[in-house]
Amino acid sequence: MSLMGASSGRQVETFRSALVGQPARRVDGRAKVTGRAKYVADVGIEGMLYGKMLLSPHPHALIKGINTSQAEELPGVWAVLTARRIPGENQIGVVLPEQPLLAREKVRHVGDCVALVAASSEPTAEKALDLIQVDYEPLPGVYAPQEALQEDSPLVHRKGNLLTHLKIRKGDVEAGFGESEIVLERIYQTQRQEHVYLETIGTLVTPQEDGSMNILASIQCPFYVQKGVARVLGLPLSKVRVIQATTGGAFGGKEDVPSEICAFASLLAHKTNRPVCMILSREEDLRRSSKRHPMTITYKMGATGEGKILCAQIRVLADIGAYASISPVVLYRSTVHATGPYEIPHVRVDTYGVYTNNVPNGAFRGFGTPQVTFAHESMVDELAAKLDMDPIQIRLRNGLKLGSQTATGQVLEESVGYEETVLKGMKACRWELKRAANRRVSPSRRRGIGVSTMFYGVSLGAKGWFLDGSAASVQVHQDGSVSVAIGGTEMGQGAQTVIAQMVAESLGLPLERIKILPTDTGMVPDSGPTVASRTTVFSGNATLDALQQIKKKLKELAAEILAISPEKVTFRDEQVLGGEKKLSFDQLIQACYQRNVNLAADGWFVSPPCSFDEQTGQGNAYYVYGYGTQFAEVEVDLDTGQVQVLRVTAAHDVGKAINPQGVSGQVEGGVVQGVGYALLEDFIIENGKIQTPNLATYTIPTSLDIPQVEVIIVEAVSKDGPFGAKGVGEQPIIPTAAAVANAIYHATGIRVRRLPIGPEILRRAILKKETGNMRGDHR
Amino acid sequence: MDVFRYLAPESVEETLQLLDEGAGGVKVLAGGTDLLVQMKERGLRPGLVLDVAGLHELRGIRMEGKYVWIGPLTTHWDLAHSALIREHGLALAQGASKVGSPQIRHRGTIGGNIANASPAADTVPPLVVLEAEVELRSLNGSHWLPVESLMEGPSRTALRPKELITGVRFPHRAPGSRSQYEKFGSRQALSIAVASVAVAAVQEKGRFARVRIALGSVSPTVVRATRVEEILTGEALGEDLIAQATASVAQQCRPIDDVRGSAWYRCQLVEALLARILLCWGEEWMAG
């Protein structure tokens, strides 16, 4: 890993990098690698029951009747619940109230739940499921968005199959195409992707004496769960407390669906007044959890003969699945990022989100951006090839810089590291050498290198601004140790470590003195969801806000003791310094406690303003953006069509890297998931039925399939981030697929416009090209 | 998974006795990497599970007369790392080394792989080309049967419910003979073969004296490519011969379409894998 210093964008205050900016050991690492960390399944309480779901076998059907009496009579069964027995509202939709928690009149996909069982053991619960009789009347379904938009198509919901249409109108595309010397139009297609977090969704719900619920769960967004459960049980929010258990990965997949699972378990706990544990099997999780939206993207781009892009007309058709969930927000992101990190004068984007009887799609690392990035980065590469330009040159010519205007008309006033990621990455991977190298390694093997770039709005942007506040609560204990409660969650991305680093840095303490508490809705105000690469910035700023208040008191007392002015007081190496004089941090804390100085404070941070005009798609869509460039080197076996990604060089502008080690980990992980998206992963649903129901058929890369990854950190600091940070969680997965596709093109001359680029598809294309070339030249 | 009875017999005799008494409702448990999946996920409900893992006499690799003998409980890991196997049946070591992941290779056994009779089983094509046999034993006695004749269909074998596999053997490597196994899976580990090819051949004076080819995952069972064997026998390896052989191998396949690959693609793959083996041999033969 190489570390590059801050350079582009505005320079924030220079600070002493005692801990922030240095590779830190994960604060949660030891417990995880030694197996001491307790996940929900490790918890278990005396007398708890096991909850199970009865899922629909049909993608679309009316429910004519449900008979639960036999199941209820089975010994060991404590409760059987259907939609009729819900104390609150039978509703779990996050954005729109169109998703019943339990299906009552009809089922809309094969993951819809019609009944719940609580029993004293898991096998008993499973047996009880078999005894529930549901009378279904299958309905014709609709499984592709193209069909769903046709007039006589079956309706998933009464209001029609078009959920949302988002637009950008900038300049005059017709005029732009008129001025263009070259116009290309292409269709790109992407698939459904499953998160495959290590730990499936699970929860343990314990009813309390006063009827309130304590929920321990493997989740990403405790405040969503709190609201969802309160709504279904008809409880005030104050009576639902959600504590995040150690969580084994999420990637967006634990954003919305866990609210449903926790609500199921809570209903059963409420009914039986017993603790209920519900942990999904991998097969249940695959069937029930959300996926990355498959999209069909029709891209038309016009440019001058010198490769200056003049206009882009983009139509995005996305399969929502059976329920909206958070799709409107996902598609907002697809829309804003549809043109990629380029300054284009004339832009027209139309994004359509369409209901089908497929498993609902939702949040997944990148949140609607990887799909459009596959399209724009393939398109720009195709344009470069037509113009006989170097793919880097066309990107540099059109890429965003300070002062550029995005497709939404936002003028970028700070922190644009785009060009730096391109240039540094290009140098590190030895682009020119590799581009010119002999691509033929053997009669049947070819090598190639490709590039892809991206930008990504940090946090929720205009569409989620109302959720974009975050809290933290900090307490300095009598012994000088510090505990911090934040509203963001740790799901493996390293959030706790960066927050601990910021506290340590700010108070001049070693990392060991800082304890980040499990995220608990009972301890921190609603901080919105842990998504959108926002935790470092949002929980970080809230923590710094709380620290500011505590430090003010510490400085005042220190100033008094040292007889200097408070502004002169600094904190370093467990010492409190004031000019020549000093005292130890512990002495100062002792003094505070003796004088009853309150060393606890709550912090709060709200997103800088954002805007988006629904009619024109113009506005400051996100308050700041991250940028990245990846270079993929591949080897293609022409006989089988199999692609091995040998190496990826990934340069990412993340603002200040609080923990460079953590940033590298995120980039490596994102690249690996991106390679899976490019080549392997495809969650196939045919006529509403899942064809890849387990991990033997839904395959992700193993450690033998992943490339060497070189990470380059670019730090174009952001004035609104803590220490200048922007966030990195999602960015690294975004450009990988197109970099791989572009490398395959370089290696073979074959352009694949559809993901994943599986060996069979590529072999077919190779054969077609060979026969086109009269027996080919590769042997 | 339902409740079932579990016994761990202490001898082969006792195992055979229990198999005999239990009629059809008994299942032998070796590494459990197939059986437990079938019980947990495919509704297999044996009344009695016989754990034979403790029968040490059924484990090990050794020379026995003109054969290499392998105990059915020998793990894929041990097969892949055995000098004896590498020397006499390289294809088998290669097949075993491509099974699942290190965890699966440490648990899964050759006996289980054979008895499970998947057309994608990675040790079966090598065993077929190495002319391996299995020893089937019951209270009534024992007999050796070629692995090739054991396979009757996907998950169907000539193994009777009362029989136990008590040995696997194949002849020593003859002078001038060699074998090789190639597997294609969607990824580098933990993948079920989309297609596989094993070849064993004896070379005399630069020509194929004898050759056996077996194909995996392209038919209901592992199958021999006899037509291709005929094309190669008596001939010297060269580009034309390789082209002729690969062009006719697909005719010997009856593959299916599934999520792992279409029938068409599986045929493409056996051609590619066969070509890979023959090209590699061809280069070496020509070199010396």
Ligand SMILES: Cc1cc2nc3c(=O)[nH]c(=O)nc-3n(C[C@H](O)[C@H](O)[C@H](O)COP(=O)(O)OP(=O)(O)OC[C@H]3O[C@@H](n4cnc5c(N)ncnc54)[C@H](O)[C@@H]3O)c2cc1C
């Ligand atoms: C994750 C995973 C990946 C896998 N990958 C591969 C792969 O890449 N390639 C591959 O070929 N296989 C693979 N397998 C399948 C499996 O591991 C192998 O088939 C293995 O060899 C089975 O051996 P076992 O000892 O575990 O068999 P078990 O599960 O114990 O038994 C399998 C069957 O054989 C019977 N049996 C076992 N021993 C005897 C005996 N001595 N006499 C009579 N009957 C017997 C059992 O009754 C049962 O019906 C995989 C399995 C898993 C779970």
